[in-house]
Every structure is written in C-alpha cells, then in structure tokens.
Amino acid sequence: MQLVDVLKGATEFLNKQGVDQARLNAEHLLAHVLGIKRLDLYLQFDRALGEEERSPLRDLIRKRGAGIPMQHLLGSVEFCGRLFKSDPRALIPRPETEQLIERALTYPALNRVLDVATGSGVIPITLALESPEATIWATDISPEAVALARENGELLGVDRVTFLEADLIPSSLLGNGGFDLITANLPYIPSTEIPTLSREVLQDPILALDGGIHGLDLIVRLAPLAMDHLAPGGRLLLEIGIDQSIEVMNMLSGYNYRDIAALPDYQGIPRFIEAVKGTR
Numbered sequence: 001m002q003l004v005d006v007l008k009g010a011t012e013f014l015n016k017q018g019v020d021q022a023r024l025n026a027e028h029l030l031a032h033v034l035g036i037k038r039l040d041l042y043l044q045f046d047r048a049l050g051e052e053e054r055s056p057l058r059d060l061i062r063k064r065g066a067g068i069p070m071q072h073l074l075g076s077v078e079f080c081g082r083l084f085k086s087d088p089r090a091l092i093p094r095p096e097t098e099q100l101i102e103r104a105l106t107y108p109a110l111n112r113v114l115d116v117a118t119g120s121g122v123i124p125i126t127l128a129l130e131s132p133e134a135t136i137w138a139t140d141i142s143p144e145a146v147a148l149a150r151e152n153g154e155l156l157g158v159d160r161v162t163f164l165e166a167d168l169i170p171s172s173l174l175g176n177g178g179f180d181l182i183t184a185n186l187p188y189i190p191s192t193e194i195p196t197l198s199r200e201v202l203q204d205p206i207l208a209l210d211g212g213i214h215g216l217d218l219i220v221r222l223a224p225l226a227m228d229h230l231a232p233g234g235r236l237l238l239e240i241g242i243d244q245s246i247e248v249m250n251m252l253s254g255y256n257y258r259d260i261a262a263l264p265d266y267q268g269i270p271r272f273i274e275a276v277k278g279t280r
Contacts, residue, residue, distance in 0.1 A: 118138035
C-alpha cells in the first residue's frame, strides 16, 4: 500500500473522529512511525508501506481519534525551538507561554529566578538556556511533574535549575537577597468549567488545570508569598486566563505591587500580568 493512500485513510478516520487538523495530525504520526521529517513525506508518496509500518500507525491513529493528545503520542513537544519530553505527568506547554519567556528576557539582571508550578519545566529550562548568568529554582506540588521537569533538564543539558517538590514557594527559599523574577503559569480555569474542556485538554492533570471556584485560588495565595520572596525591585510575571486581568491587577495592587500591567498575547487577549515589588 502506498504512503499517500495510507495517509489519506488516516486523515479520513481522524476527520470522522472530530480531530482538528486531521491531515496535519496524520502526517506527524506517520512521520514519527517512519522516523523521518514530516515534510519528507511529500517526497515519498509512492513509497510502499508494509504491515510492520502500518500496524504501529494504526495504533497511534486510533489513540489520537480517541482524544489522546498528539504530544503524548509523540512523547515530545516543541517549545521555543527546542524539543521537550511530554507525557501525562504534566500540562502540555501552550504556545502562548513562549511569550512569557520573551517578556522575561527583556528584564535586566536576571541573576536569581524562581518558577512556580513549573510542570514539565519548560519555563525555567528555557530561561536557563537563554540567560547563562541566571541561577534558577523551580517548584511544583506534583512529584510526577517534578520528575518530568528533571528529565527535561537532563535531556537539554541544563544543570543550573534546582527542581523542588513544594506547594508554591517553600520557606527554605527565604533569604539570600530574594529573587529578581518570579514566574508562574498557575492553574487558572474555574472548577465549574473543567467538565466543558476538550477531551484533549482533559488528558492534562486536573491539578494543573483547576484554579478553584473563580480560577484564581492559587494566584491569590501566591501574591503575598511572592512579595516576601522578591528582591527589592524584583518582578512577578504571571500567565492568566481570559477575563482575569482586571481582578488580578486589583488584587496585586492591594499587596502594594507597583507598575502593574496587563500584556496581550498575539491574539490581543490580556494573557500576562507583570508587577514590581513595592514597599509594604
């Protein structure tokens, strides 16, 4: 059976299962099975595929049709131009989070950085690779996520990130002058909205999605903790959900943060909040 026919059949199946971008999904999975780049498929449309190649593809296509995310099937996700390991232990990194990295890298003097709720570790690892002078800590309450983050650090050769299993910020990190930057992409989806999420998103750990009744429980807890752990003039940089910017900015103002600003993502949605430590 020719490659082009296998690809057509896989695409038709995924379309029937309601998978978005069915053709692109089929191409990625077929390229993965064959061990070639996706674009190289177009140079091999006449290639004959035997059962030893079609069988693993069928298994992957069935799983994708059942709602298993592409990143889990491939075992990897691209983030800021690098491949990270991805599996059900942690939230799949979203493209918008790359903009958090872009903003963080505009700040001067990133000597001590803390990433809270680090998940798979893409934020601190990327910051370490882009800021060789920085010493970075990262925390997550999930031991499974911390294990995955450590694996990603080893995969990318990063040894300047200390990963800790902790609820937000542990007291052991107090002192030493505080952090120049604290980043956090905390769970921000309201609990009542969790059942309405797509089947792919629901493959992420609920712990990484559920932000409490209004979606802001963890952000409310982090704000005063971050104030205590930031150096004078240190910054807090948050990723938030849609329609949360005003409430988060008002809350941070109440803790005497200054220079509070909402920053849009590429779709114009206020997606990030930055604030500078003020005086209490």
